[in-house]
Amino acid sequence: MRLTRRQALGLSAGAIAFAATGLRAVPASASPEDAQKRIMDFTGGKTPESGKITLNAPEIAENGNTVPVSFEVESAMGGDDLVDSVMIVAEANPSPAVATFHFTELSGAAAATTRMRLAKTQNVIAVAKMKDGSVYMDKKEVKVTIGGCGG
Amino acid sequence: MAAPKPRVKVPKTASAGDIITIKTLISHTMESGQRKDKDGKPIPRKIINKFTCEFNGQKVFECDLDPAISANPFFEFNAKVNESGAFKFTWVDDDGSVYSSESKIEVK
Numbered sequence: 001m002r003l004t005r006r007q008a009l010g011l012s013a014g015a016i017a018f019a020a021t022g023l024r025a026v027p028a029s030a031s032p033e034d035a036q037k038r039i040m041d042f043t044g045g046k047t048p049e050s051g052k053i054t055l056n057a058p059e060i061a062e063n064g065n066t067v068p069v070s071f072e073v074e075s076a077m078g079g080d081d082l083v084d085s086v087m088i089v090a091e092a093n094p095s096p097a098v099a100t101f102h103f104t105e106l107s108g109a110a111a112a113t114t115r116m117r118l119a120k121t122q123n124v125i126a127v128a129k130m131k132d133g134s135v136y137m138d139k140k141e142v143k144v145t146i147g148g149c150g151g
Numbered sequence: 152m153a154a155p156k157p158r159v160k161v162p163k164t165a166s167a168g169d170i171i172t173i174k175t176l177i178s179h180t181m182e183s184g185q186r187k188d189k190d191g192k193p194i195p196r197k198i199i200n201k202f203t204c205e206f207n208g209q210k211v212f213e214c215d216l217d218p219a220i221s222a223n224p225f226f227e228f229n230a231k232v233n234e235s236g237a238f239k240f241t242w243v244d245d246d247g248s249v250y251s252s253e254s255k256i257e258v259k
Contacts, residue, residue, distance in 0.1 A: 067221075095217065097219065098217055099215060099216050099217055101213070102210075103212060104212070105231070106206055106212075106231055107229055107230060107231065108170035108231030112226060112228040113228075114224065114227075115220070115221040115225050117218075148221075
């Protein structure tokens, strides 16, 4: 079968389109919407207010593989004033979840430090869920020089 | 990979009602599942997905880890101690292995 010029052009156009979709199929980074959805799942649909929780992360992280992150929630950690859990999400990581911390009265204070990976410059969000159901959040932008999620 | 080795730092003594700081570190690659090997094949995810700390059998602190936690996961957190006893730390791997460590504390 001989290809006419028109068919040949059509074929190559298809091939280009295919290659383009192939590229797009590579896991892209999650969008802030994904992170937002995760937060909503965590809070049970409540929009978190700002305050009570303080998130600490460096302004500039040279190496995205180990970015120190810590948080602290104002709470007496006793009686009704108890923090149930704290979730950390990174908006532009391939998967936004970073970690979820669960506290009890024996925790003494609702604070923790860990190290996380960041793929690129992005917002890091910490959401605290109190025992009484109220939710609070804090947000920090971290500039990342070298991404930390491999490639 | 060598078996993950937990390292824990807990004060040896405290006064009743004190809030102490605990630091833990465990050697683990925390393979995120996002990386690819030389042939372009994805390296399967293998991380520690849960960390718990108990004091005399009561839960103190717990964390669900996601692949965004760095290799050799480090945690620093607090605990309130009212009596002498032992802290038990456990790390649960994706493959089901459990690594644990214990530290005693004396309350005066």
